[in-house]
Amino acid sequence: MPSPRYWREVPARFRLEAVRCRGCGKVVYPARRVCPGCRGTDLEPLALSRSGTVVTSTVIHVAPAEFAMETPYAVAIVETPEGARLMAQVVDCELPEVKPGLKVNLEFRLIRQEGHGGILCYGHKAVPEA
Amino acid sequence: MRDVAIVAAGMTRFGELWDASLRDLFAEAATEALKNAKADHLDALFVGNMSAGQFVGQEHLGPLLADELGMAGVAAARVESACASGGVALRSAFIEVASGASDVVLAAGVEKMTDSTEVTEVLATASDQELEAYHGITFPGLYAMIARAHMERWGTTEEDLSWVSVKNHKHGALNPKAQFRSAVSLDDVMRSSPVAEPLRLLHCSPVSDGAAAVLVVPLADAKRYTDRPVRIAASGLATGPMALASRKDIAFLDAVEASARRAYKMAGHGPADINVAEVHDCFAIAEICAIEALGLVERGTGNAAARKGDTALGGRLPVNTSGGLKAKGHPVGATGIAQAIEIFEQLRGEAGARQVADARVGLTQNMGGSGASSVVHIFERV
Structure with missing residues (x-):
């Protein structure tokens, strides 16, 4: 990923910036110009809570090359208290415990390294609540 | 028109x-x-x-x-x-x-x-790059999440998924053009290596x-050009949210339902009129979700169709008589046309050992990504 693209995505990846539609109340992550719920364009910024619940999940055994050293690893869709849903790896846990309903915190972590320069790409991973 | x-x-x-x-x-x-x-x-x-x-x-x-x-x-x-x-x-x-x-x-x-x-990386470009692929998800992984959601919602089991593969391999064994012309047992599927839990290798198209x-x-x-043309009675195309996280119900393929609704309306047919169907079984769970969204079975009951034999050759509504993507193979850009060819041959009575008796109306359903786009065609014997 070229660095300008990575830099552009920092607000969503680092700060979990979303928007709430003033028309229908839908929370959309990451921020967009048009609400996918009602097509409204009056959207207010909102930072998501760093916690949520697993909606569905998988454990990846056959991975893309850049994640091959990490297998097996869990990936889930997490719903935050604001009602936004996002995809994240689930780490620091036993893989079989990653199932729908699991409560997690979203922690700032290294996600991947990209390109020949090995740019460090950060974001959030989910960690089960203690 | x-x-x-x-x-x-x-x-x-x-x-x-x-x-x-x-x-x-x-x-x-x-x-x-x-x-x-x-x-x-x-x-x-x-x-x-x-x-x-x-x-x-x-x-x-x-x-x-x-x-x-x-x-x-x-x-x-x-x-x-x-x-x-x-x-x-x-x-x-x-x-x-x-x-x-x-x-x-x-x-x-x-x-x-x-x-x-x-190949895994290239296929993953059909998912949302910024929201999904970034986190190391793969296509089997996205369908695995759909499968787990279907299991949560409808009690679908790994064995239900496996019966889809067993059926499609059985059909593929009869297709001279298929990549895999061999049957597999339930045990073969259940013991194949995990790719993205709960999906195993033999739940995945090649x-x-x-x-x-x-x-x-x-x-x-x-x-x-021919004595036996096959009429294209309808074409329906629809889209849905790209990212799984953006969908109302992860266990249901809205785009497939919308594409089918448009095609049924154009053709003046409903699901009950279909004699044979080719659906997009890129993973076993996809066939289960597709037949539900097409209205070929009731919502939540797609998991039992292959196990009960309803969708096998000789069943109530044969699905993927070609072997489907699972056994026939899935060169992605060619798949939608290959599905149409299977129905073309079925409606002309040329499907040999795979022939569905007196097939008059057939359907194809071809989808992109994790179901964000879907196109349905309905064909009639002339």
Whole structure:
């Protein structure tokens, strides 16, 4: 990923910036110009809570090359208290415990390294609540 | 709109075809279709292809492949909607002919996957790059999440998924063009290696090379080319949210339902009228979700269809008599056209050991990504 693209995505990846539609109340992550719920364009910024619940999940055994050293690893869709849903790896846990309903915190972590320069790409991973 | 028919088909074998290039594959399928119709010219060519740019470093397939047929000069373009590219190429040809813009159109699909060393990464570009692929998800992983959601919602089991693979391999064993012409047992599927839990290797369609082509003309001209044309009664295309996280119900494919609704309306048929169907079983769970969204079974009951034999040859509604993507193979851009060819042969009574008795109306459903695009066609024996 070229660095300008990575830099552009920092607000969503680092700060979990979303928007709430003033028309229908839908929370959309990451921020967009048009609400996918009602097509409204009056959207207010909102930072998501760093916690949520697993909606569905998988454990990846056959991975893309850049994640091959990490297998097996869990990936889930997490719903935050604001009602936004996002995809994240689930780490620091036993893989079989990653199932729908699991409560997690979203922690700032290294996600991947990209390109020949090995740019460090950060974001959030989910960690089960203690 | 004019009535439209398919009058001829051509298709390579599907599989790991190391001695054939993308253009070889296309030329084999296209020339077979043209020869079967004794057609000496084309007004237009649509080529369904997901990602030749990434698989073999070749874009701009329209002119390249028209030239490969000795038809440089013809109107030609590539059509892309990930794994639904072939189905959308057929839709493009259908609309081109129905509108009166052209009279002789080739709808083709081709994918050369085995030249690539990064197939998993290339396929993942059909997911949301920023929200999904970034986190190391794969296509099997996305469908695995759909499967787990279906298990949560409807009590679907790993065994239910496995019966879909057993059925489709049984069908594929009867198809001379299939990549895997061998049956597998329930135990083989349940013990195959995990790819993305709960999906195992034998729940997944393979990496394949292949091409397929059909000749599309006005129904009024069809008898010039064949005694047994097959009418394209309808085409429905729909989209849904790209990211799984954005969908209302992760266990339901809204785009498939919407594409089917449009096609049923255009054809004046409902699910009960369908005698045979080819659906997009890129993973076993996809067939379960597809037959639910198409209305071929009640919502939440797709998990039992293969186990009970309803969707097997000889069952109430045979699904994926070709072997489906699972056993026939899934050269992604070619798949939508290959599905249409299976139904074309079924409605002409040419499907041999796979023939569904007295099939009069057939359906194909081809989808892109994790179900963000879907195209449905309905065909009728004339």
